[in-house]
Amino acid sequence: MKHKSKTVKVGRNNPCPCGSGRKYKKCCYGKDHGEQENLKAVYARKYGIRLKNAEDVEAIRRAGRLAIETLDLVEAHLRPGMITDEINTLVHEFTLSRGATPAPLNYRGFPKSVCVSVNEVICHGIPGERVLNPGDIVNVDVTPILNGYYADANKTFFIGEPGPEARKIVAVARQCLKSGMQMVKPGNTTGDIGWAIQCHAEGQGCSVVREFVGHGVGFDFHEPPQIFHYGRRGEGVVLVPGMVFTIEPMINLGRRHLTVLDDNWTAVTRDGSLSAQFEQTVLVTEDGMQSLTPFD
Ligand code: MF3
Ligand code: CO
Ligand code: CO
DSSP, X not given: OOOOOOOOOOOTTSBOTTOOSSBGGGTTTTOOHHHHHHHHHHHHHHHOOOOOOHHHHHHHHHHHHHHHHHHHHHHHHOOTTOBHHHHHHHHXXXXXXXTOEETTTTGGGOOSSSEEEEXXXXXXXXXXXXXOOTTOEEEEEEOEEETTEEOOEEEEEESSSOOHHHHHHHHHHHHHHHHHHTTXXXXXXXXXXXXXXXXXXXXXXXXXXXXXXXXXXXXXSSEEEXXXXXXXXXXXXXXXXXXXXXXXXXXXXXXXXXXXXXXXXXXEETTOOOEEEOBEEEEEOSSSEEESSOOO
């Protein structure tokens, strides 16, 4: 199904998303810093969402640049025959060399510095002895903490020449992230993002994993709000400038259901089908969005 990307704007005469009960134009719409402070307080109280100021954004952007450099470094080293723990070593040492810390290490007991998820692994793969073979797809998910700020990004790479199924699931997952990002602008909602992603995935005969979501990020690894990768238009939280969150759809070639392995981390497709994912950290701006971890 092809979706239309018409914007559902909060009209200037509609109630302000800050919940003041006043018209948007009389309240937080395009107002000076003093009035934006009101929105900040209301989003914190209502949703636990911590809006970012210009300084915060620049710091997250620096962490984001490091995240992308790390993914580029990994990509340059990928080759058939390597084990996933070699990716962990690369990410760990590069992150430290840049004065940053890998957020995954010891996060809720996660034992490594990066998630590496091969083929039927949906996410949270623990680097180890698994060998990368020609035709595999491998997702690498990095989250550096730089000067106390977090940025979160991942990409799925091919090992050698991909077969048609690998090509398809990676193309669909990449487009799902793009379609979600295109919905990010003030006045749209978190539900609009999920809706666009689900439309694209299911329209291609693929499925959206529901157990994991995108999330606010920047001051901490996982902050409110949750960003669902499925849903209906208009659901969820109204997007306002200063929100920073990830979009990270996990898309399966087969059915959406998952199993978590005995290590309590590794999520795999129940039907054994391929799964792919792309993730960026995005900022809601006055008139749209900006990626703080940009890639194509
Ligand atoms: N980076 C993952 C995310 O996108 C979270 C990984 S948690 C870990 O949210 F503990 F597995 F690292
Ligand atoms: Co994330
Ligand atoms: Co991530």
